[in-house]
Amino acid sequence: MRKTLIASLVAATAAALAAVTTATGASTAGASAAAIPGCAAGSLNLVEDGVLTIGADNPAFPPWFGGAEKTKPWKVSDPYSGKGYESAVAYAVAKQLGFAKGKVKWTVVPFTNSFRPGKKPFDFYITQVSYSPERARAVDFSNSYYFVNxxxxxxxxxxxxxxxxxxxxxxxxxxxxxxxxxxxxxxxxxxxxxxxxxxxxxxxxxxxxxxxxxxxxxxxxxxxxxxxxxxxxxxxxxxxLPTRGTKERFGMVFQKGNSLRGCVNKALGRLWANGTIKKLQNTYLARAGAPDIK
Structure with missing residues (x-):
């Protein structure tokens, strides 16, 4: 039964990627997005010139990341695949910033290291990191790419x-x-x-x-x-579980003071406005309902 479920998940993810690529143009293989004013790729504050370096935890799991074939050292799922919600969002942002898929590099960073103070080996990090005022004292967060329950x-x-x-x-x-x-x-x-x-x-x-x-x-x-x-x-x-306090949200993580955050927020704004975020959520995150705990 478990093997059947895994096979079904892989097949569904592959089909979902094809549907999203056709419906939203989110795949980086297509035409380049119109440039964001003030955010030309050559002007961005990057770890490595000309390359967008994205951090993620390892293992990387569906539905956030996908792909049956894995690039070393990634376990379970592969961020390079462009499959899974966070991988797809990351490549959609990269496209808005003018980076082809081949100019995106993923690097392993343990979850808790992503929001610790200090120099970062990534331009931004994306692995279900929720914004909190405490974390925001050590790092910067993008606007939301997902609201959490x-x-x-x-x-x-x-x-x-x-x-x-x-x-x-x-x-x-x-x-x-x-x-x-x-x-x-x-x-x-x-x-x-x-x-x-x-x-x-x-x-x-x-x-x-x-x-x-x-x-x-x-x-x-x-x-x-x-x-x-x-x-x-x-x-x-x-x-x-019911929401308590401010609605929880996932954001990309940046080294404190990195000006790249402003350009990523502009890219996310476009993706929310043109329906890409909603379509990716419906593709990768929509499931049958769960009972509410009161």
């Missing part, structure tokens, strides 16, 4: 799978990846009766769920669909 994933037939409210989640052992807003949501809003566990990677948290070491993990909703479809055979989305 958190979700709880458990296993079918376990008591947590019947939880319908925040209070009903509190008796259970929950976990999330270190440094994520998913972990913050657990500690700030769910406030479970036992201290939540934290893992270096989401992959490790998923393995703990499979091993029965925890009752549930908190991840963003699109990742929850991937976890339950591919990674955990008996996985189930317990529910989508």
């Amino acid at each position: 958190q979700a709880v994933v458990g296993r079918k037939g376990t008591p947590i799978a019947r939880a319908k409210s925040i209070s009903a989640l509190r008796p259970y052992k929950l976990a999330a990846q270190v440094g994520t807003t998913s972990y913050t949501y657990i500690t700030k809003y769910i406030k479970p009766s036992s201290k939540p566990l934290v893992y270096d990677t989401n992959d490790a948290a998923v393995q703990a769920l499979k091993n029965g070491q925890i009752d549930g993990i908190v991840v963003d909703l699109p990742t929850a669909f991937y976890v339950t479809a591919v990674q955990v055979d008996d996985g189930v989305i317990v529910g989508k």
Whole structure:
């Protein structure tokens, strides 16, 4: 069953890419986008002249990244493929800035390193990094390319799978990846009766769920669909968590003060306005609904 699901996901992703390329022109193989005033490729503040260097975590997972064939050292999915939501958005931004696909380079940067203070080996970073005022003291963020809902994933037939409210989640052992807003949501809003566990990677948290070491993990909703479809055979989305405070958003991360941010924001503005962002979200992130946790 799991092999069938993986094969189906790969096939669906390939078909989705073809549809997006035809419908939106987002593929970098097509004609160049009209230049953004003041943002000529040769004038941008880049790590490497003439090349757009993009950071991402490794492993890179669907639905954010895709591609059955992987360029070393990428695991699971390949950012170079242009498949998956974040890869597709990154190449669409690159195109708006005048970079052909061959002039885009991806570099591995662990998630928590992306928003630490200091010099960065990337022009921007894209791996589901949520904006927060605390993070924004060390790095700069682009405008939103995705607005986020958190979700709880458990296993079918376990008591947590019947939880319908925040209070009903509190008796259970929950976990999330270190440094994520998913972990913050657990500690700030769910406030479970036992201290939540934290893992270096989401992959490790998923393995703990499979091993029965925890009752549930908190991840963003699109990742929850991937976890339950591919990674955990008996996985189930317990529910989508309600928004608390300011609506959470993903943004690209920049070294503090990098003027490239302004040009990326202009590119994103075009992609929102011309419908590319919406089409890419419908292609890569739209799934059947998940129950709401109250």
